[in-house]
Amino acid sequence: MxxxxxxxxxxxxxxxxxxxxxxxxxxxxxxxxxxxxxxxxxxxxxxxxxxxxxxxxxxxxxxxxxxxxxxxxxxxxxxxxxxxxxxxxxxxxxxxxxxxxxxxxxxxxxxxxxxxxxxxxxxxxxxxxxxxxxxxxxxxxxxxxNMNMEAGxxxxxxxxxxxxxxxxxxxxxxxxxxxxxxxxxxxGCGEFAKYRAFVWENCDKEGKLKGIDKPDPITLSELIGYESQQDEIIKNTLRFLKGYSANNILLYGDRGTGKSSTVKAIINEYYSMGLRLIELKKENLKDFTKIIRLLKNKPQKFIIFIDDLVFEENEDSYSAMKTILDGGVENRPDNMIIYATTNRRHLVKETFADRAGLGSSNSSDEIYANDTIQEKLSLSDRFGITISFMAPDQNKFLEIVQGLVKSRGLEVEEEYLFREAKKWELWYNGRSARTAKQFVDWIEGEILDNKKDEE
Structure with a gap:
C-alpha cells in the first residue's frame, strides 16, 4: 500500500x-x-x-x-x-x-x-x-x-x-x-457558548430560544451621565455572578435615558464570566416555567430581561409576572435573575376612575376598590431594587454630549457644540441620553463630511 x-x-x-x-x-x-x-x-x-x-x-x-x-x-x-x-x-x-x-x-x-x-x-x-x-x-x-495554515x-x-x-x-x-x-x-457548550444574548420566541405554542448573531455592542463607557445607577446594577450583577444573594431589578424612568442599553452593556461587560441575557416579551411570561426547566442546570448565569414592562387592566400576564416575582410552585433557580425596564413606576396603567374608586357601579365591589388599587401598585415593590433613570436637566444633557464627543475623540469647539446641542434638543426629542447620542452621531457625520469635502 x-x-x-x-x-x-x-x-x-x-x-x-x-x-x-x-x-x-x-x-x-x-x-x-x-x-x-x-x-x-x-x-x-x-x-x-x-x-x-x-x-x-x-x-x-x-x-x-x-x-x-x-x-x-x-x-x-x-x-x-x-x-x-x-x-x-x-x-x-x-x-x-x-x-x-x-x-x-x-x-x-x-x-x-x-x-x-x-x-x-x-x-x-x-x-x-x-x-x-x-x-x-x-x-x-x-x-x-487550508492553503494558509499559519493564518490564525x-x-x-x-x-x-x-x-x-x-x-x-x-x-x-x-x-x-x-x-x-x-x-x-x-x-458551557452549544448555543450558550456561541451566543451571549437570546430572545425567547413562541411560535405555534412552542417556545424556544433564538441566539442573536449580532447583539447591541454598547459598552458601559458609552453610557455617560448615569454612573451611580450603573454602579448599583453592576454591584448586584457581580454578587449574582459570584453566587451570592442578589435582587431582581426594576429600571424605571423616562424614555431614552439608557435603561435598556445599561442592561445590554452589562452583558457585554461580563459575558466572559458566564453571564447571558434572555430577552422575554411580556406576552410570553406564561412560558417562564419552560425557561426555568431549560436553564436551571446550565453552568452560566442568566439575566431574564423584560423590556418596556407595563400592564393593561385585567391583563393575564400581570398575574404571571406576580407569580414569577413571588416564586411559584417551581422556584426560580440560583442561576437566573430578572431585570426589567419600564416608564411607569407602578407598572399598571391607572385611570381616573381607578384613583377615585369608581371602577365599578356595584357598591359591594367598591368596598374592595382600595385593596385592588393597592394590589396593582404593589407589583413594582416585588422587585428587590428599583433604580430611577430620570431625564437630564440642560447642564446634565450638555455634560453627556461633551462626554460622548470626548469618548469618540472628536475635536469640536465647545461654544459651537453647546449651541448646536441646545438647538437639537428643541427641534427633536427633548433632553435624554438617546437624544445626546443622536446629536453626537450627527456632529460626527458633519465632521467626516467636511473633511472629505476639504480633500
Missing part, C-alpha cells in the same frame, strides 16, 4: 473512530469530506464522480467557514455539544475521568483531519487517474482550502476568540483537553 493510500485509509478511520466528539463525525461538512476520501480511496468511480464530491465538500466548507477546515473544526469543538461537554455540564467528574484518555486521542485525530488541504487531495487525484497536463491544470484550478484568528477581542487562537497554535491537541474542560465549565 502506497503512502497516499495509507493517508486516505487512516483519515477515514480517524473520522469513523470519533465517539466523544460524535457531533463532528455526524457533521455535514465532515460527511462530505469522508465521502470524497472514500471514493478516492476505492478508485471505483470515474473522475467526474470524484470532482463532484470534491466540489460538494469545498462548497459546504466555504459556505460555513471561509476557506479553513481547521478553523471550522475548532468552532465545532467550542460551540457544538458533545459527550464531554454534556458530562462537564452535569458536573459528572467520575465519567469525565473515565473518558479523558479517549477524548485526548480523539482531539489529536481531529487536529490531523483539520490539516488536510486541497493541494494534497489534488495531487492524489492527478496521480490516481494518470491525468495529462491539460487535465491536471483543470484539477489545479479548482477551489482550494484576526479578531481576538473576546475570550472565546482568544481560546480558539490557543487551540489553533497548539501542535498537539491532546494538550487542549484540560483547557477545553475548563472552557465548558465557564462557558
Amino acid at each position: 502506497g503512502t497516499e493510500e495509507r493517508l486516505l485509509k487512516k483519515t477515514k478511520m480517524k473520522i469513523k473512530s470519533l465517539c466523544i466528539f460524535n457531533s463532528i463525525r455526524e457533521d455535514e461538512v465532515i460527511k462530505k469530506l469522508y465521502r470524497m476520501i472514500d471514493i478516492l480511496d476505492n478508485k471505483d468511480k470515474d473522475i467526474e464522480a470524484i470532482l463532484d464530491c470534491y466540489n460538494d465538500f469545498a462548497y459546504e466548507l466555504i459556505s460555513n467557514s471561509s476557506d479553513s477546515l481547521k478553523k471550522y473544526l475548532i468552532d465545532k469543538l467550542v460551540s457544538e455539544d458533545n459527550l464531554l461537554s454534556k458530562m462537564v455540564e452535569k458536573r459528572n467528574t467520575e465519567k469525565i475521568s473515565y473518558v479523558k484518555e479517549v477524548a485526548s486521542k480523539e482531539l489529536d485525530y481531529i487536529k490531523e483531519i483539520s490539516e488536510i488541504n486541497s493541494r494534497k487531495i489534488k495531487e492524489i487525484i492527478i496521480d490516481s487517474y494518470n491525468l495529462d497536463e491539460e487535465e491536471s491544470l483543470i484539477i489545479g484550478s479548482m477551489m482550494e482550502w 484568528y484576526k479578531n481576538t477581542y473576546s475570550d472565546i476568540y482568544k481560546f480558539k487562537e490557543k487551540i489553533f497554535k497548539k501542535k498537539c491537541w491532546n494538550d487542549v483537553l484540560e483547557m477545553l474542560i475548563d472552557f465548558y465549565k465557564s462557558y
